[in-house]
Amino acid sequence: MDQETLEAIRLGLECFELKRYDQALPHFEQVLRTNTPAPQLALLCGVSCFHTNQFQRAEEYLRSFLKIEPNNEEALRLLSEVTHRISDTQPKDSGNESALLIPAVGFKELFASKSPVLIASKGGLYDARTYKALAIQQPGTKAEEDIQEIASSTCELTGEWMSLRGEWAGAFYHWILEMLPQILLAEETGFKGKYLLPYQAAQYIHESLSYLGIPLERIVDIDSPWVCVEKFYCFEKCSREHFSSLSDVYSTLRKKVCGPISASSSRNRLYISRNGSHGYNSCWRKIVNESEFEALLSSYAFQKVHLEEMSLRDQLTLTIQSEALIGPHGAGFAHALFCKERSLIMEFMSPRYINYCFIGPIRLLKHRYYSFAAEVAQFEEYQFGGNVLAPLEVIEHTLQNELGM
Numbered sequence: 423m424d425q426e427t428l429e430a431i432r433l434g435l436e437c438f439e440l441k442r443y444d445q446a447l448p449h450f451e452q453v454l455r456t457n458t459p460a461p462q463l464a465l466l467c468g469v470s471c472f473h474t475n476q477f478q479r480a481e482e483y484l485r486s487f488l489k490i491e492p493n494n495e496e497a498l499r500l501l502s503e504v505t506h507r508i509s510d511t512q513p514k515d516s517g518n519e520s521a522l523l524i525p526a527v528g529f530k531e532l533f534a535s536k537s538p539v540l541i542a543s544k545g546g547l548y549d550a551r552t553y554k555a556l557a558i559q560q561p562g563t564k565a566e567e568d569i570q571e572i573a574s575s576t577c578e579l580t581g582e583w584m585s586l587r588g589e590w591a592g593a594f595y596h597w598i599l600e601m602l603p604q605i606l607l608a609e610e611t612g613f614k615g616k617y618l619l620p621y622q623a624a625q626y627i628h629e630s631l632s633y634l635g636i637p638l639e640r641i642v643d644i645d646s647p648w649v650c651v652e653k654f655y656c657f658e659k660c661s662r663e664h665f666s667s668l669s670d671v672y673s674t675l676r677k678k679v680c681g682p683i684s685a686s687s688s689r690n691r692l693y694i695s696r697n698g699s700h701g702y703n704s705c706w707r708k709i710v711n712e713s714e715f716e717a718l719l720s721s722y723a724f725q726k727v728h729l730e731e732m733s734l735r736d737q738l739t740l741t742i743q744s745e746a747l748i749g750p751h752g753a754g755f756a757h758a759l760f761c762k763e764r765s766l767i768m769e770f771m772s773p774r775y776i777n778y779c780f781i782g783p784i785r786l787l788k789h790r791y792y793s794f795a796a797e798v799a800q801f802e803e804y805q806f807g808g809n810v811l812a813p814l815e816v817i818e819h820t821l822q823n824e825l826g827m
Contacts, residue, residue: 427458430449430453431450431453431463434466438450441473447474450466450470461491464484464486465494465497467479468480468483468504472503477504477507477508478508480500481501484497484501484504485501491775494775495777496779499590502589533654533655533657535556535654538550538551538650538651538652538653538654539654540648541648541649542587543587543621544587545588545589547585547656550650576648577646577648577650578649579649579650581615581616581652582614582652582653582654583615583617583618583651583652583653584613584615584616584617584654584656584657586601586604586618586619586620587620588601591620592622592623594626594753594756595755595756597620597627597630598759599779599782602630602634603668603671604657605631606674608655609636613655615653618651619641619642619644621645621646621647623643625734626734628641628643629734630679633678633679633681634675669786672759672782673786676760679738679760680738683738683739689745690740690741690746692725692741692749693716693719693724694727694747694752694754694755694757695709695712695727695749696709697709706809707751707752707772707775707810708810709750709810710806710809710812711811711814714812714814715814715817718817718818718821722821724748725740729754738757738760742760743762744761745762746825747766748769749768749769750771751770751775751777755769756780758784758789761787763788764788764789764790765790766824766825767780767790767791767792768792768793768820769791769792770793770795771793771796772795772806772810773796773797773804774807774808775808776795778793790824796811796812796813
């Protein structure tokens with residue numbers, strides 16, 4: 423890679439970090455025109471086009487990136503949002519005439535239906551009379567095939583409902599940092615209806631709702647992939663793009679979740695491992711040199727934890743007393759919203775999967791944040807896929823500076 427290309431990448435990343443997306447885009451496109459093998463730049467171009475309202479171009483870049491990394495969650499979520507933005511600029515057909523938009527205090531818009539709505543297991547929304555997909559969808563949802571056949575046997579619910587279903591809604595990161603804020607916003611706007619939980623909701627979902635003080639009779643877990651509700655309400659999905667404007671909501675969420683947990687004077691240092699047991703050994707984004715990594719962390723009194731094996735309360739008991747979280751990129755870093763302010767956060771990524779989705783809570787709580795991608799020599803292929811080869815020397819130097827011996 424020549425010096426001119428490296429300089430273009432540096433300038434592009436500098437503008438991107440400052441959210442000057444219109445200035446970042448030409449630098450990234452300059453590199454792509456040289457056919458430099460840097461697929462991550464297609465994603466960055468897609469993000470830059472999205473933020474500059476160039477949705478058609480954003481779609482092209484994202485689809486190009488997904489040909490290389492078809493399971494990249496960030497790209498899939500953003501592509502869904504882009505396609506919805508594109509559809510919003512096109513004339514709506516008569517199947518969507520049943521929808522009306524009601525302004526919601528402090529957050530974009532609240533959608534309310536005039537007629538019954540079908541809700542799929544992955545959150546897809548359909549007019550119950552015509553089986554046509556509604557113009558407004560939760561980003562990340564997918565239209566189901568053969569809807570008339572599938573929807574012929576549904577669970578019908580009367581009254582007012584807000585759906586918490588979605589393609590990723592039940593996953594820990596998305597639930598904690600995207601769905602719970604929606605509930606708080608709905609409560610602030612005066613919503614008094616019931617909440618439909620994600621299909622086959624995990625136990626931590628039920629636990630988290632108890633911290634928000636929502637009465638049990640308003641929380642409904644339906645073991646049916648298709649549900650038809652009489653009247654439906656929905657916010658646009660919270661995402662990290664919204665975080666800066668929702669700091670009060672996330673601060674409230676932090677207080678409600680941390681409040682019931684007894685405070686102590688302990689200051690935990692946690693290594694959030696993804697090399698877990700009970701079926702988690704085959705998971706993606708694990709540390710491939712974990713034994714050497716753990717030996718290094720032992721010098722700094724880190725405790726290895728498998729959060730996915732613990733109840734939410736047990737997780738919180740550890741994390742709200744934490745002054746340091748370290749580990750490979752994963753949902754456990756959602757706890758950055760709950761640990762002590764100005765904590766040390768060290769996140770490791772594969773060079774084939776870079777995702778800064780936790781920047782919102784990190785900035786909110788002024789954490790000391792470091793992210794590391796495994797180094798790859800020029801022209802060499804990274805051999806560990808989505809897993810992480812921890813850069814031990816850099817990690818040790820950072821720990822010495824931040825924590826001492």
